[in-house]
Amino acid sequence: MTALLACRDAPPAPRGADRPASVDDSASDTADEAEVTCTDGAWRVVQGRLCHEGAAARPFGANAMHVFGPGSGDMSAWNLSLAREFIGNVRDVPLDGWPLQDARGSWLHPLRNVVEDNRTHGLVTILSPMGWDGADALLGKEPSEAPFRAAYDVRLAEFAAAFAGERDVWLSVWNEPYAWTGEGFDAERWRADMQALIDVVRSTGNDSVVLVPGSHMGQGTDVWTTHASALVDPAGAIVFDVHAYERWLLERTPAEASADLHDLDALGIAWMVGEIAPMNAGVLMDPRPFLALPEVASRPVAAWLWKRSDTDLDALLDASGAPNDRDNHAWGSTIRGLASAR
Numbered sequence: 242m243t244a245l246l247a248c249r250d251a252p253p254a255p256r257g258a259d260r261p262a263s264v265d266d267s268a269s270d271t272a273d274e275a276e277v278t279c280t281d282g283a284w285r286v287v288q289g290r291l292c293h294e295g296a297a298a299r300p301f302g303a304n305a306m307h308v309f310g311p312g313s314g315d316m317s318a319w320n321l322s323l324a325r326e327f328i329g330n331v332r333d334v335p336l337d338g339w340p341l342q343d344a345r346g347s348w349l350h351p352l353r354n355v356v357e358d359n360r361t362h363g364l365v366t367i368l369s370p371m372g373w374d375g376a377d378a379l380l381g382k383e384p385s386e387a388p389f390r391a392a393y394d395v396r397l398a399e400f401a402a403a404f405a406g407e408r409d410v411w412l413s414v415w416n417e418p419y420a421w422t423g424e425g426f427d428a429e430r431w432r433a434d435m436q437a438l439i440d441v442v443r444s445t446g447n448d449s450v451v452l453v454p455g456s457h458m459g460q461g462t463d464v465w466t467t468h469a470s471a472l473v474d475p476a477g478a479i480v481f482d483v484h485a486y487e488r489w490l491l492e493r494t495p496a497e498a499s500a501d502l503h504d505l506d507a508l509g510i511a512w513m514v515g516e517i518a519p520m521n522a523g524v525l526m527d528p529r530p531f532l533a534l535p536e537v538a539s540r541p542v543a544a545w546l547w548k549r550s551d552t553d554l555d556a557l558l559d560a561s562g563a564p565n566d567r568d569n570h571a572w573g574s575t576i577r578g579l580a581s582a583r
Contacts, residue, residue, distance in 0.1 A: 283408035284365070284450055286478050289509040291450075291541060299540055300365055301583045303547040303557060303576065304516060308334060308349055311358035315562065316547060320580040324359050325367040325413075325515060325543040328352075330375035331396050332389070336403045345375045352400070356410055367452060367515075367543070368400055369413040380417035380458055384434040394441050401447040411450040413515070414438035417459035417484060426456055432468040439474055448476035452515065459484035459516070462505060469510050480541070481505075482515035490517075490526040495534060502536035513541035518555040519569045525554070527570045532579060544576045 279285070279292035291298045302323025307313060313324055328334055333343045335351040342348050352368060359366045372378045373389045384390060397414065404410040415438060419426050435453050442451050453472070455461045462483055472479060483489075489498050505512055514537060517528050531537060550556035554569040557576055564573025 286511045301580050304545045305547040307355045313359050313362045317362040324364045328370045329372040331370045332374045365409045367411045371416040401442040402445040405447040413452040419456045421458045428464045431464050450478045452482040460488040481512040484516040486521040495530040499534045516545045518545035520554045
């Protein structure tokens with residue numbers, strides 16, 4: 242991952258005590274599906290739920306790296322309907338035209354090509370900026386303090402304008418902001434940072450879904466409880482994006498995670514799991530109990546990572562293209578099975 246910009250790698254975080262692997266039955270009925278009356282139209286947020294063409298929707302997919310080469314046909318073979326596309330070089334990635342070789346030697350394919358290929362295979366695309374120039378990651382940074390912020394806003398606006406009116410193309414405004422430890426974190430700054438990024442997107446006329454991260458490198462959601470309602474979006478199309486790693490898979494029991502997610506549901510906000518995997522900061526985790534929670538089952542999910550590898554424990558496929566179940570809690574088969582069930 243270092244060569245592609247290690248967007249998720251973070252310093253080892255404090256671990257909780259060992260947690261049981263099964264879901265506490267007492268919490269399994271805490272996420273009753275809300276009654277939602279969906280309006281017609283593509284990909285709208287209604288009463289805290291995603292709706293598509295008049296029906297509640299919960300697309301299930303994976304993070305992908307098609308910017309290095311489009312080709313999502315094998316994702317549709319798994320019944321995946323969502324591709325969260327890694328963009329590690331926001332500065333240089335072309336929007337249209339021909340592939341471009343960046344300063345690190347990577348060939349970057351136009352985002353238009355990525356989107357059209359995903360659309361051909363029935364996939365919603367989330368364009369997810371994760372690094373500025375292929376080396377400088379967004380994770381852990383306060384957006385307002387990033388040295389490239391002014392130029393980033395220009396590119397974010399260009400992304401938004403290029404895909405305005407295309408409701409099956411969503412835009413993540415930032416990846417995994419603020420320090421893992423929470424040191425110096427201020428909830429009001431989160432609100433101001435996120436509002437400014439939303440405003441950049443909406444200033445272009447783009448009214449599609451925007452993904453807004455939490456705190457603590459994307460794993461913190463307490464700030465949504467206190468400040469999510471303060472965000473103003475004229476399009477009414479915010480989906481909050483939680484990354485389920487150590488804070489959710491190790492530091493909480495499944496029952497605790499269920500209760501906290503149920504509290505998010507009670508806020509009436511739309512949220513999704515934008516990343517989840519068995520390995521993040523060097524400790525193997527079992528994502529299966531979390532994915533089995535009723536709160537998670539009713540929301541969109543994007544697993545990390547659509548990739549072929551016999552050595553990367555997070556890769557969903559092995560080198561042959563079969564589900565990768567090697568020493569990773571049957572990660573590939575787990576995601577394929579969940580996708581088939583949806």
